[in-house]
Amino acid sequence: MQHCDYYLCLTVYIVTFLTGFPTNVLAFYTLSRKIWRKPAPIDILLLNLIISDLLFLIFLPFKMQEVANNMVWNIEYFLCPLSGFVFYMTIYNSTFFLTAVSVERYLGVAFPIQHSLRRRPIYAVSASIFIWGFSILHLSIVYIVPYYNPSGTVPPSRNVCYEGFTDAQLEILLPVRLELCIVLFCVPLFICSFCYINFIRILSRLPNIGRRRKLRAIGLALGTLLVFVLCFGPYNVSHVVGFITKSSPAWRDKALLLSTFNACLDPIIFYFTSAAFRNTIGHGKHYSTSLKGKHCSQTCVHK
Template sequence: MQRCDYYLCLTIYTFTFITGFPANILAFYTLIRKVWRKPAPIDILLLNLTISDLLFLIFLPFKMQEVANNMVWNIQYFLCPLSGFVFYMTIYNSTFFLTAVSVERYLGVAFPIQHSLWRRPIYAVFASIFIWVLSILHLSIVYIVPYYDPSGMVPPSRNICYEGFSDAQLEILLPVRLELCIVLFCVPLLICSFCYINFIRILSKLPNISRRRRLRAIGLALGTLLVFVFCFGPYNVSHVVGFITKSSPAWRDKALLLSTFNACLDPIIFYFTSAAVRNTLGAMMRGIWGRCWCPQTLWSSRKEPPETEKNSLPKPQEITNAL
């Protein structure tokens, strides 16, 4: 049985939950308002990615409890395959939604006129539904395998979650893991790499974009590719190694730890991709800064300004428009 290092795993899971949950809640609030007012394809894709990350974080405490209990599952067993299904399904959801965002951004710079003519929010909705269905169907194996016992002689262990598989279970699970690596990781990685490499190449040649915006867009593209490889690469390599050796590698749990980081790294991608998220975060920071300086503000507001200064004060409507 794989033994996840107690302090390492619990520290990473806790850090991911504490940082990722509020950041994704903020992104969800911002994107749902943006989609409700004026839906754009990229906002719909980012909203679905946020929902996927929040599902991941909601079920992350089950993994934390399992690690804290020395990898012994001591709660209701039906929560084991359910939490595992959501946990792994949302990981592969992220690969597809990050890829969809890369395709959207590439088409916007490679074919700006055609893309603007065919750019419809409904297409992003259909793409999101397709991604959810594809991930659910593929990862349903995580829910099915723990209950699969063709012999009917040895009951499945109820104190170990998603480990200790029989030979009959591994005959099904290992090829499926290899297929997950190829279809849900390698193919999206190739598409994402193609889109962002060409995105950077085209953007570097455009003369009418400021240097600051160009560097931010290029940095976002490179950062997304690094997150893709860093978070999802080692875990999917473990699928290939497991298929070759006919057993799960001992370092598989540590590779899975890197995948959890994606939930707290995605909000950074949201910040640089969506202006709505940047504006909401900026408004929150201004509010916090204003509260920190509220005594000085209240003191200064008691002073009666000269008549010339009264007439020069901006109207409330002008302040609202400036924010």
């Protein structure tokens, strides 16, 4: 059984909750109003990312309670697989929605005219439904495995959550974790990297974009990629190590802490992406909402 360092884990969870929850609520309120007035595909994708983060933060206190109780699960056991399912599902939701946002931005600068003519909110809604369904189907294993006991002999321990798996459970879980790493992390990372690298390459060559605006857009792209790699990379590497060694690595819990930080880092992305969000934080400070006719104005730095 893994033992999450008491002070480290509890501190990270508390800081994430206290900083992430109010900022995500503010982002939810701001983008909801903006979508109600004039829905844009990228706003719909960001709103779903916010909802995913809020769902993650709502269930985070279960992890806090577990750490505070020295990794002993002393509440109703059905909440263990349920909280684990939501916890991990929302982590991978983030990888997909961040990737979808990168695709939207790339298409806006690579094919500005064609993309502006074909942009429809319904496409973003359809993509969001697909992402939620895809993540739920893949992460349902988190809810199922704790109850899987084919031998019918010694049931899994009910005072430890999502640890202490039997050999039969590990035979299913370890390959699935590897598949999660490849399909829900490596593929989105490749797409996100391709989109943002080309986004930066194209944007740096555009003469009609102001230097300050261009640098902000490039910085946002690089920052998103950095968050993607640092927050989700180590945890997914632990899947590969676990598959090879047939057991979870001892540092897996610390890698998971980095994934937790994503919930409070996403609002920073919202801040630099959405003028509406900046205006809300700035108490009405005016920001320009267009680039005066330039086709990539809504995707270079989205308004």
